Amino acid sequence: MPELPEVEALRAFLAQQLTGHTVERVLPVAISVLKTFAPPLTALEGQQLGETARYGKFLAVPAGELWLVTHLARAGWLRWRERVPAQPPHPGRGPLALRVVLTDGSGFDLTEAGTHKRLAVHVVRDPKDVPALAGLGPDPLAAGFGPAQFAALLKGERRQIKGILRDQRVLAGIGNAYSDEILHAARMSPFKLADRLDEAELTRLYEAMEGVLHEAVERSRGLAVGQLKAEKKTGLRVHGRAGERCPVCEDTIRSVSFADSSLQYCPTCQTGGRPLADRRLSRLLR
Numbered sequence: 001m002p003e004l005p006e007v008e009a010l011r012a013f014l015a016q017q018l019t020g021h022t023v024e025r026v027l028p029v030a031i032s033v034l035k036t037f038a039p040p041l042t043a044l045e046g047q048q049l050g051e052t053a054r055y056g057k058f059l060a061v062p063a064g065e066l067w068l069v070t071h072l073a074r075a076g077w078l079r080w081r082e083r084v085p086a087q088p089p090h091p092g093r094g095p096l097a098l099r100v101v102l103t104d105g106s107g108f109d110l111t112e113a114g115t116h117k118r119l120a121v122h123v124v125r126d127p128k129d130v131p132a133l134a135g136l137g138p139d140p141l142a143a144g145f146g147p148a149q150f151a152a153l154l155k156g157e158r159r160q161i162k163g164i165l166r167d168q169r170v171l172a173g174i175g176n177a178y179s180d181e182i183l184h185a186a187r188m189s190p191f192k193l194a195d196r197l198d199e200a201e202l203t204r205l206y207e208a209m210e211g212v213l214h215e216a217v218e219r220s221r222g223l224a225v226g227q228l229k230a231e232k233k234t235g236l237r238v239h240g241r242a243g244e245r246c247p248v249c250e251d252t253i254r255s256v257s258f259a260d261s262s263l264q265y266c267p268t269c270q271t272g273g274r275p276l277a278d279r280r281l282s283r284l285l286r
Contacts, residue, residue, distance in 0.1 A: 001074045004141070004173030005216035006228050007057050010078055013225055014052040014061065014108075017080065022048050022103045023063060029089050030097040033110070035130075036122045039066055044100075044123060053127070056136045056172030060127045068100075069130050070110060073118035079109040080225050097121075136172040140209055141217070150206045154194045161197070161205070162190035162258060174209075176261050177232070178216065180239035182209045184248075189271045190263050238264045 002010070026041045028034060034041070043066055050062035061068040072078070076097070084107040089096050094111075097119055101107040112119040128134040137153065138145050153170055154161075164170050165179040174182070183190050186208035188201065197205065219235050220228055233240065237247050242255035242264050251268035256276045267273050 001057075001175050001177075002072045002077070002228075003057060003175040003178050004139075004213060005178070005220050006232055007054055007059060007072070007173070008141075008217050009220035009223060009228055010225065011052050011054040011059060012221070013080070014059065014078075017106070017108075018049040018061060018102075019051050020048065021106075022046065023100060024103045025099075025101040027088060027099040027101070028097075029091050029099065030112070030117065030119075031091075032117050033097045033112070033119045033121045035120050036124060039123050039125070041123055044068060055127060055133050056139065056168055057175070058127070058130070058133050058136075060133075065125065067122075067124050067127050069122040069124060069127055069133065071120040071132070072110075073112070073120065074116070075113040076119035077111050077113075077229075078225060079111060080106075081108060082106050132168070135169055137168065137170045139172050140174065141213055147203060147206045150209075151199075151202050154197065154202065157194035159194060160191050161188065161194050162263060164194050165209075166259075174213075176263065177236060177239040178212060180264050181212045181216075181236060184238045184266060184269060185212050187269050189276070190258065190265055191276060238266060240264065 023044045023046065026044050028041055044063045047064035047066065053060045057071060059070045083105050084099065084101045089099055095113050096109055097112050098110040098121055099107060110119060110121065122130050124130060138149065154164065157164055162179055162183065165174050165182060166176060186205045188205060216235055219231055223231055238253050241253050244253050246253055246266040246269060249266065249268045251266050253264050253266055254275055255262050255264050256278045265271065265276065267275050
């Protein structure tokens with residue numbers, strides 16, 4: 001799933017490519033991606049585009065008095081076209097979900113791989129008309145968000161820190177991959193309860209979060225859209241690397257089930273050398 005660093009890179013790219021241009025056509029290919037119907041997609045046609053904004057993992061493109069708001073979900077992506085094909089796309093063929101064509105002939109496609117279709121497109125008068133966007137927590141890279149604000153968010157939280165970092169209502173933009181990376185950098189167990197973190201651990205976790213996210217944003221800056229996925233994978237130290245050696249201590253990176261996915265961690269760096277129990281497997285064996 002694209003997370004804060006990749007979505008921020010897409011935002012910067014779209015801000016450069018779209019600002020000041022005018023929409024000629026919007027072509028829905030998979031109707032399932034449309035989450036709003038009033039105003040209609042056609043209301044975007046003829047509108048001049050402003051600078052793209054990011055809200056957590058959402059992209060929001062201003063178009064006159066309207067906004068085109070997109071969430072790429074787990075398997076969505078954006079493909080830029082310097083020249084959009086003249087022939088309209090055919091519904092039901094391939095991963096194409098939506099095409100936006102500008103008056104200069106360029107444009108972009110929104111695509112989604114796989115059979116679980118969760119990519120979401122909204123046309124609204126205000127980005128906060130999208131309920132999930134309106135309910136987002138603060139952006140961890142926002143100006144004014146610091147250690148005190150971070151500590152306040154975790155105060156009284158009795159959940160595991162891995163789940164809290166992924167909860168978009170608490171912090172906007174962090175998903176499964178970067179929460180693994182942050183916890184590894186903080187040398188912290190993903191199963192540690194948030195309300196048991198002392199001041200030193202809170203500081204270490206905040207600094208790890210800022211460091212991991214800033215570094216990922218910088219690595220992605222200026223890359224072509226087609227290179228962002230590969231850059232994300234090469235920059236990850238533990239996520240998706242079960243069975244490989246930890247780059248810090250050379251212990252074997254382990255994987256364990258968590259919620260609707262799995263997490264990766266280093267036992268030596270994060271759990272005092274103890275492998276975490278896979279609770280999902282334990283329940284299945286009962």
